[in-house]
Amino acid sequence: MSRYIIRRILQAIPLLFIISILLFVLMMNTGDPLATMGGRKPTRPEDRARLERQLGLDKPIYMQYIFWLIGNDWSKIDMDGDGIAETPGTRKGVLRGDFGDSLVSRGKAVVDIIMDRLPNTLILMIPAEIIVIIASLLVGIYSALRQYTAIDHIVTGLSFIGYSMPIFFVALLSMYIFGVNFKQWGLPYLPTVGMFDPKVGKTVGQVILHMILPIFSMTVITAAGYSRFVRSQMLEVISEDYIRTARSKGLPKRMIISRHALKNAALPLVTIVGLDIPMLLAGAVVTESIFAWPGMGRLFIDHLSRSDTPVIMGILMMISVVVVFSQLVTDIIYAWLDPRIRYT
């Protein structure tokens, strides 16, 4: 097992290199980060040339990549443009944990900018994921045990619709119903934008209140897909021989479901959840934009539109690492849960 883990980690390294090169080349051509640097005034040509030298943007792209990767504190920068490199570089490079400084918010380290926003995204995603797993297990099992009844048909129909819905539609619809209509009808209504009411301040209650709608929109869509999956898994498992054996032994139904069927039916869900974590992060981009939630997704959109390469690369590399490792962890958990699977 440990050999398997080591091999997987070793395989992940070249993969992350390919991803980083791919993204770096794309990002370096997405626009002019210097255009917005002079504030409202267009950047003066001499300032532009100096900034380019300072940021290393005048170097060929492979050198820029190397600087990004391993830093430039081993070489000197030609700051004044006289052809003699005199100022020593200060960047340490990604491999030493330095993602550089943001181009848009000057002087702020990328890591700090991301870490400012990451908790906001996580407090949306983690509860959402937990609700999704519980809800889809309950709904999936319930409708599988009542296959072809009216309730099963309704649940399958609804989950098909939910699974086909783009997240922004659910978000807009839920904002309209619970935010706007409820207000008009004089019912207690939910806030639709932001993380807290500026008049009240950032209290726990406020944040929770503002979390309800974004989490609701994210869960509806994901839970719909998962419950379809759980239902079909459950149907497959309850037609297995060992379930028939358990039944003929006279075990109570509850016991059969919870002990024998559920374990095997829920197992593949581990894989789906593990592979879907990046999807959840992507969903957060749209959700956060609609609900004006100050998380990573919003950060990404804001800085992408201003071509802030260091921040964008930081976010994307962080997500790629999460994806690669969540796949690895998924495989390990899977092997641990299912003794029939052995990796060598």
Add this chain to the structure above:
Amino acid sequence: MGIQTDAEFFQLQEEIQAEPLTPGQIIRMRFLRHKMAVFGAIMLIVLLFYSFGGVIFFSEEQANFTDTKLRLSPPSREHPFGTDTIGRDILARTIYGGQISLIIGLSAVIVEVIVGVLIGAIAGYYGGWIDGLLMRFTEAMFNIPQLFLLLVMAKFFGGKIPPIDMFGRSFSGSVIVIIVIIGITSWMYLARIVRANFLSLKEREFVLAAHTTGTSNLSIIFNHILPNSIAPIIVSGTLSVANAIISEAYISFLGLGVQPPTATWGNMLEGAYNYIETAPWLWIFPGSLIVLTVLSINFVGDGMRDALDPHAIVEAK
């Protein structure tokens, strides 16, 4: 599915005695038996008529005509779906937007299928280091969530393509950009299916026979193996159309997609959340059309999966 009633038994008996059906007939029969798939297919035809037939009632000038006096006016007799933030008629825009959204959905899938099939087929057929290289690349693409990749690419190609004049109309160049980037960020799943199919099919006797008669590699790939793995490609392609339409809507919704004045269902939604309270018609109509289209395509795809599954032939009652 067992035989539950006498009627079903007799029906089965009749079917056994009847002329054997061709595979095409079986597929059609099984598709038609899938009620939701038929419903989805009918809905899609209606939607196609709506967006391409609507041209008779509204000209594109009407769809792009701005009347700032009529900003955000609610649905009325002249504007059944209301008007948007700069006074354009939403009904006319959903018609022209539908054309672009549907065209993007279909064309992006064509790009996706071409790339996915080529990479999957080459990797599966040749194996060895080619396979290793291509699959590493596929995996790398897989590991960046599609939406992020789409947004980065939309920024990368954005504004670099001039407007295109076609059919006497002018389309924003961003339409082409969106088609290409959706295509090149969504082929990975298909490539894996095709590769897996090729890996198993290339060991079969008919491929050996083709080799011995001196058939070229290209001909074996495209004339012998590919037709045998067409079913999963069709199913996955159909479902991809829905994904492509949603992807377009996401990028346009975030403002990096198709640029105005060309309308799409997605870019009609851009900024609509600022008017959630005052002008719900801004997003209800284009949003519902997207949901309806995606739902119908998913129903059709589901029906196709059941109809084309060769293992289900035995089960077909």
